[in-house]
Amino acid sequence: MGSKYGTIIMGPAGAGKSTFCSALIQRLRNNKRSCYYINLDPAAEDFAYEPDLDIKELISLEDVMEELHLGPNGGLIYCFEFLLENLDFLTEPLEQVGEEYLIIIDMPGQIELYTHVPIVSSLVRALTKGSLNIRMCAAYLLESTFIVDRAKFFAGTLSAMSAMLMVELPHVNILSKMDLVKGQMARKELKRYVEPDVSLLQDMPESGLVFEYKDGVDNGDAEEVAKGDTFGKLNRAVGQLIDDFSLVSFLKLDVQDEDSVGAVLSYIDDAIQFHEAQEPREPNDEVDDGDMG
Ligand SMILES: Nc1nc2c(ncn2[C@@H]2O[C@H](COP(=O)(O)OP(=O)(O)OP(=O)(O)O)[C@@H](O)[C@H]2O)c(=O)[nH]1
Numbered sequence: 001m002g003s004k005y006g007t008i009i010m011g012p013a014g015a016g017k018s019t020f021c022s023a024l025i026q027r028l029r030n031n032k033r034s035c036y037y038i039n040l041d042p043a044a045e046d047f048a049y050e051p052d053l054d055i056k057e058l059i060s061l062e063d064v065m066e067e068l069h070l071g072p073n074g075g076l077i078y079c080f081e082f083l084l085e086n087l088d089f090l091t092e093p094l095e096q097v098g099e100e101y102l103i104i105i106d107m108p109g110q111i112e113l114y115t116h117v118p119i120v121s122s123l124v125r126a127l128t129k130g131s132l133n134i135r136m137c138a139a140y141l142l143e144s145t146f147i148v149d150r151a152k153f154f155a156g157t158l159s160a161m162s163a164m165l166m167v168e169l170p171h172v173n174i175l176s177k178m179d180l181v182k183g184q185m186a187r188k189e190l191k192r193y194v195e196p197d198v199s200l201l202q203d204m205p206e207s208g209l210v211f212e213y214k215d216g217v218d219n220g221d222a223e224e225v226a227k228g229d230t231f232g233k234l235n236r237a238v239g240q241l242i243d244d245f246s247l248v249s250f251l252k253l254d255v256q257d258e259d260s261v262g263a264v265l266s267y268i269d270d271a272i273q274f275h276e277a278q279e280p281r282e283p284n285d286e287v288d289d290g291d292m293g
């Protein structure tokens with residue numbers, strides 16, 4: 001029986017998920033590879049590449065909000081619950097997708113989907129278990145511009161970790177929008193974030209969380225709290241947690257740069273062992289190069 005391969009693209013609102021999907025699709029096309037693009041964002045409108053399957057054909061966020069008087073976030077959760085009750089919509093077309101395809105799932109940006117409610121984990125389970133048995137990898141995008149504010153960066157890192165814990169899949173974390181990180185200093189600084197460690201938090205001014213407020217905003221109290229001993233301890237504990245488990249490291253992504261997209265794709269391919277399955281070797285087919293055996 002042939003296997004199926006896929007990646008689910010997650011991350012906070014505006015992190016560049018859909019743009020990354022388009023870049024991936026372009027890259028796959030350039031390499032004469034097939035893909036099956038699924039949009040699961042019921043609010044998404046414009047696509048560089050028309051999805052092969054779109055949740056909007058099952059349910060529209062607009063209708064849900066109107067008819068059930070829900071806001072955009074509640075509406076989205078409803079849409080996903082509806083999808084989970086109607087999984088055939090997803091699983092039936094996927095039954096037909098061959099092992100040479102990379103299934104790409106574009107997710108919405110509401111992070112509560114990944115961190116709070118077990119919706120994405122249920123969805124992933126349905127895809128990876130049972131008859132579909134898709135080999136999947138999660139790609140979690142975070143904007144590289146977050147690094148200007150370490151507190152924001154660590155909050156983002158924790159959201160990535162939370163998603164890793166909720167969605168039990170091989171995980172590739174990605175710092176997106178690298179083109180926005182300009183200058184040598186910024187790039188040098190960025191190095192420290194790609195493998196974040198506890199020293200980042202220990203280096204923080206006044207050993208507190210960095211709250212960078214705009215001039216003129218009165219935030220005296222918040223600053224006092226942030227500099228406090230308790231916060232210092234919390235920061236170190238969080239930093240240590242991330243450090244100890246070596247859970248979170250990031251790949252850098254510049255979607256304009258095809259090599260960069262290619263590099264991220266290689267990680268995804270490795271995580272799902274895509275290539276191993278593509279050209280089955282005859283038992284006595286020797287590898288050409290190197291001194292094997
Ligand atoms: N400079 C720059 N802008 C980017 C990049 N990727 C995405 N953007 C911009 O960031 C915005 C959000 O990009 P999307 O790809 O729609 O992000 P998303 O994560 O799919 O957003 P949601 O689905 O709304 O959560 C758009 O205005 C993009 O043009 C990038 O690599 N560099």
Ligand SMILES: [Mg+2]
Binds near residue numbers: 106
């Ligand atoms: Mg999107």
